[in-house]
Amino acid sequence: MTTQTQTASRAGILPVMFAVVLGLGIISVTGHIQAAALHDAAHDVRHATGFPCH
Numbered sequence: 511m512t513t514q515t516q517t518a519s520r521a522g523i524l525p526v527m528f529a530v531v532l533g534l535g536i537i538s539v540t541g542h543i544q545a546a547a548l549h550d551a552a553h554d555v556r557h558a559t560g561f562p563c564h
Contacts, residue, residue, distance in 0.1 A: 540548055556562075
């Protein structure tokens with residue numbers, strides 16, 4: 511019973527850890543990009559998905 515509990519808690523923490531690492535990676539990458547390049551990339555994605563931005 512103890513093994514199943516440890517395995518279940520370990521399996522539950524993996525998605526959380528992945529999200530934390532991904533989030534910190536995104537924040538660190540976007541922190542080093544020039545503002546104009548970041549804006550242009552976001553603007554292009556909004557147009558590509560059909561989301562109105564003007």
